[in-house]
Amino acid sequence: xxxxxxxxxxxxxxxxKQLAYIDLENLPPISEIExxxxxxxxxxxxCTPEYVGQVRDKFFGKWICGLCAEAVKxxxxxxxxxxxxxxxxxxxxxxxxxxxxxxxxxxxxxxxxKEILKKRQVxxxxxxxxxxxxxxxxxxxxxxxxxxPAITRDMDDLSMEN
Numbered sequence: 001x002x003x004x005x006x007x008x009x010x011x012x013x014x015x016x017k018q019l020a021y022i023d024l025e026n027l028p029p030i031s032e033i034e035x036x037x038x039x040x041x042x043x044x045x046x047c048t049p050e051y052v053g054q055v056r057d058k059f060f061g062k063w064i065c066g067l068c069a070e071a072v073k074x075x076x077x078x079x080x081x082x083x084x085x086x087x088x089x090x091x092x093x094x095x096x097x098x099x100x101x102x103x104x105x106x107x108x109x110x111x112x113x114k115e116i117l118k119k120r121q122v123x124x125x126x127x128x129x130x131x132x133x134x135x136x137x138x139x140x141x142x143x144x145x146x147x148x149p150a151i152t153r154d155m156d157d158l159s160m161e162n
Contacts, residue, residue: 006092038065040094059087 036047039062047055055063060083064072068090075086101108 036063036067038063040064040068040091043099060084062087062091104117 033048034052035044035094036052037044043065045054045065052063055069059069059072072083072086072090075090076083079086081088097108100111
């Protein structure tokens with residue numbers, strides 16, 4: 001079976017407007033597109049089987065969407081380059097969000113605020129303890145000289161003269 005196609009579509013001279021024959025039996029097979037569901041967030045994407053295989057090879061046999069792949073990349077940069085640990089951490093966060101956050105968004109937000117306050121409290125305690133130990137070691141603020149004795153002496157001199 002053959003079809004006529006404009007030659008301009010195949011990189012030939014666009015001014016020639018020639019027709020070319022295409023033999024359908026000799027065309028390379030087109031990869032079927034399949035829906036792939038992210039194992040982290042559950043989002044589906046249309047992908048070729050070859051692409052799914054590449055992603056699975058990159059992420060230890062798990063298929064993750066592009067958004068989660070970027071999050072794993074950021075996590076990998078933060079934790080020193082351990083991609084498997086970053087992937088597990090991201091998957092744990094997604095599973096936790098999908099179980100709790102989607103079902104109870106207000107409670108999830110309250111839990112997030114609680115965690116922020118806990119971290120802040122721990123940070124303040126650790127900074128406070130560090131500041132107190134530094135103050136006792138150094139003896140507080142140390143001055144090299146002060147103008148107060150000179151002012152006091154001048155005031156005493158004025159009061160004696162009167």
